[in-house]
Amino acid sequence: MGMNRVLIENAAQIATPIGTCAKRGKQMNGLRLIETGSIYIEDGVIQQIGPSASVQQYLHESENQSEIYVIDASGQTLIPGLIDSHTHLMFAGERLDEFCQRLSGATYMAIMAAGGGIQNTVRATRLADPGLLLNESKRRLSEMLRFGVTTAEIKSGYGLDERTELEELTLIQQLNQDLDMDVVATFLGAHAIPLEFSGDGDGYINWIINTMLPKIAATHLAEYVDVFCDQGVFTLKQAERLLSAAIDYGFKIKIHADEIANLGGATLAAKLNATSADHLLRITSAEIRDLANRSRTIATLLPCTAFCLQEEFAPARQMIDSGCAVSLASDYNPGSAYTCSVPLMIALASVTMKMTPAEILTALTINAAAAIDRADSIGSLEVGKLADIVFLNVPDYRYMVYHTGMNDVVRVMKRGKVVD
Numbered sequence: 001m002g003m004n005r006v007l008i009e010n011a012a013q014i015a016t017p018i019g020t021c022a023k024r025g026k027q028m029n030g031l032r033l034i035e036t037g038s039i040y041i042e043d044g045v046i047q048q049i050g051p052s053a054s055v056q057q058y059l060h061e062s063e064n065q066s067e068i069y070v071i072d073a074s075g076q077t078l079i080p081g082l083i084d085s086h087t088h089l090m091f092a093g094e095r096l097d098e099f100c101q102r103l104s105g106a107t108y109m110a111i112m113a114a115g116g117g118i119q120n121t122v123r124a125t126r127l128a129d130p131g132l133l134l135n136e137s138k139r140r141l142s143e144m145l146r147f148g149v150t151t152a153e154i155k156s157g158y159g160l161d162e163r164t165e166l167e168e169l170t171l172i173q174q175l176n177q178d179l180d181m182d183v184v185a186t187f188l189g190a191h192a193i194p195l196e197f198s199g200d201g202d203g204y205i206n207w208i209i210n211t212m213l214p215k216i217a218a219t220h221l222a223e224y225v226d227v228f229c230d231q232g233v234f235t236l237k238q239a240e241r242l243l244s245a246a247i248d249y250g251f252k253i254k255i256h257a258d259e260i261a262n263l264g265g266a267t268l269a270a271k272l273n274a275t276s277a278d279h280l281l282r283i284t285s286a287e288i289r290d291l292a293n294r295s296r297t298i299a300t301l302l303p304c305t306a307f308c309l310q311e312e313f314a315p316a317r318q319m320i321d322s323g324c325a326v327s328l329a330s331d332y333n334p335g336s337a338y339t340c341s342v343p344l345m346i347a348l349a350s351v352t353m354k355m356t357p358a359e360i361l362t363a364l365t366i367n368a369a370a371a372i373d374r375a376d377s378i379g380s381l382e383v384g385k386l387a388d389i390v391f392l393n394v395p396d397y398r399y400m401v402y403h404t405g406m407n408d409v410v411r412v413m414k415r416g417k418v419v420d
């Protein structure tokens with residue numbers, strides 16, 4: 001069997017973060033920029049990256065005579081494959097009416113308290129055929145791929161019963177096998193209190209801890225456990241109980257914190273060393289310091305959700321200036337953010353949240369990789385990392401913010417293979 005060799009040459013620019021995770025202010029801007037650059041790949045792994053002349057030199061000196069597949073990237077910019085570290089994209093049914101109700105002044109939590117919201121999607125998902133769930137999820141992932149996303153996290157959480165939650169997690173594993181994208185599974189049984197446990201959040205958390213965690217741990221169906229810690233959903237105490245139990249079972253943890261109200265979820269994340277704390281719209285200055293100084297927890301911001309819920313945006317500037325490692329994700333779901341648009345996310349992160357182009361690229365790549373504990377294999381273009389590469393039809397990565405709302409992705413490579 002011959003080795004699979006690929007050379008991408010003469011890119012106008014290669015833009016990539018360096019290192020394993022950018023934390024503490026200035027390092028958020030630690031990009032490596034290569035003008036007229038090339039990348040040489042063997043069997044899906046980057047072997048050489050640098051100015052085109054030096055990569056050429058490396059290949060001349062190599063003894064390897066087998067054929068090389070050459071891709072001309074003139075006029076284009078190469079960036080690492082993007083990572084969407086927070087999605088709820090496996091669901092049935094949509095919630096168009098709720099979006100319109102919110103436009104007329106209803107709040108997300110009022111709709112949820114009246115029996116709509118997540119419960120609406122749970123009803124539809126429990127009834128859905130698994131084949132449909134799988135195909136719709138594939139379609140959504142292929143939408144993401146067109147924006148340059150090569151790795152995605154997917155949460156369960158629209159079953160809230162044993163059969164449907166296990167089914168969702170099993171289907172997520174199936175996606176990982178069927179598609180070129182890499183998919184990471186998170187168990188979000190604690191997404192809402194199901195009707196079967198109405199008014200008994202403690203009882204539901206007990207059931208998750210005693211029945212679900214051991215099953216999911218034994219079958220390795222999920223890598224992460226997450227919880228929606230917010231007003232009217234799960235309390236800080238319930239979140240701590242669940243996440244501590246999850247850690248004991250060997251799971252890594254994430255938390256939905258401060259999306260609607262501040263319950264102290266960010267501090268809990270820092271205390272338990274969660275891999276990520278997500279949303280953080282209502283985070284306080286003291287909690288920002290906790291995340292920055294007392295943890296390795298990534299602060300994952302979801303601007304499309306703040307936008308669609310008409311909420312105030314997370315204080316990205318203050319977080320980065322305080323030394324937090326910030327990542328960005330879509331939150332793709334039928335309720336609070338029915339979009340996986342990377343250009344929209346970037347527009348909000350730049351113009352509204354005042355993140356710099358370098359910070360945004362870092363947040364979508366190396367820090368997003370750290371948010372799913374993959375920063376040693378993806379999230380930057382470096383020798384030894386996977387050749388997950390996005391080709392942009394622009395000469396400078398800063399067009400990602402400048403070319404507002406546009407999708408300039410012309411080619412996507414996953415593990416050295418062109419997939420879109």
Ligand code: NIG
Binds near residue numbers: 228259305333336
């Ligand atoms: O992150 N907050 C909880 N989960 C999602 C919303 C899910 C839904 O509304 O269906 C979120 O916003």
Ligand code: FE
Binds near residue numbers: 086087088256331
């Ligand atoms: Fe979410």
